[in-house]
Amino acid sequence: MRNKVGAILIALQIAVTMTIIVNSIFIIMERKELMARESGMDEANSFYIRSSGFAKDFNNQVTVQEDLAMIRGLPGVVDAIQVNAIPISGGGWSMGLQTKPGDDQDGVGVAVYMVDEHGTNTFDVDVIAGQDFNASDIIWRDGDRNDWPDQILITKAMAEDLYPDEDYRNAVGKTVYINRNEPIIIKGIIDKLQAPWIGWNGLERVMLVPQLMDFSAYRYLVRTEPGQRDIIMPKVEEMLASSNKGRIVRELRSMQETRDRSYRRHSAMINILTTVMVILTIVTALGIVGLASFSVNRRKKQIGTRRALGATQGAILRYFMLENFMISTVGVMVGAALTVGLNMWLMQAFELSRIDWYLIPVGMVVLWLVGQIAVLGPAKRAAAIPPAIATRNV
Known part of the structure; x- marks a missing residue:
């Protein structure tokens, strides 16, 4: 005191x-x-690389098909896809899906990943309801195309947000609408996959679209066998660089590095x-x-x-x-x-x-x-x- x-x-x-x-x-x-938070994919064994074509005779479709065949044929590679965006990377595509058509209907935001029939295996996600894509579902999308395929896969979280009063499995086979009035059928539900934006409140609202991109610049996402990622990464970079001199190969990055950068x-x-x-x-x-x-x-x-x-x-x-x-x-x-x-x-x-x-x-x-x-x-x-x-x- x-x-x-x-x-x-x-x-x-x-x-x-x-x-x-x-x-x-x-x-x-x-x-x-x-x-x-888990992204849903096999981060520890995944990486991606960017290819940008510049030659006048550069053929996007042929190059993508040849590249994917070479990458998938490498020992130690589980699978690979061409993809428009990378989970938790910070940049990507998004759209809105509606359960009813019309400009007066509210949509649910969803991240978009364009993949082929190897998408679920490369991401290491499971189809828990409905069916996966097959080769006949895949179409090419160029820069002038604005329409969407007839079928998509969505995550369980997206199904629950679209139909909050129903079991998520009931979403399979239902029609949703993109661009306000364009119908798309939900072919299947995958368990979990995160969007590119870690700060988004709809982080697990994702849809997979059966499309390959006919663009001059794109990314390949590669999933390797456990412990093989760091061995495969330089091999893929060297193989892509030497197989076609009419492009630039860059942005070779593991998913672990991407997670560290994002967070x-x-x-x-x-x-x-x-x-x-x-x-x-x-x-x-x-x-x-x-x-x-x-x-x-x-x-x-x-x-x-x-x-x-x-x-x-x-x-x-x-x-x-x-x-x-x-x-x-x-x-x-x-x-x-x-x-x-x-x-x-x-x-x-x-x-x-x-x-x-x-x-x-x-x-x-x-x-x-x-x-x-x-x-x-x-x-x-x-x-x-x-x-x-x-x-x-x-």
């Missing part, structure tokens, strides 16, 4: 530290949960918040140590007098531990209120979720422990003060 300012400052420091740490932990947990902002945020939490904890602990040491130095004669009157070292130790516990209690109680307030502001400003309730008591316990550990050294020094110091001029 004789040093209110110091105690209040430490309590406020503990409150601010708790507020920032608890909300930071919650944000880190959310980001890690987002980063742990690097999340990783950076986690690293920054972790650093901030560590620094804040250290600064708070040092503040507690400083206040306790200052208190011990000011009260040496008082402590010595208590020791001379029979107080044990344990009693002196408990006194300082209890004093710190009281200061920490005020700090964590204020911190709990500030934590909730900051979370409510973050929910409104950045659309974050409500903080998990258990994080607040956990944060309180952690800050209590930090306070007790920090004060332990000065408290031990106080307990070691001899009774004789009471007779000295201090």
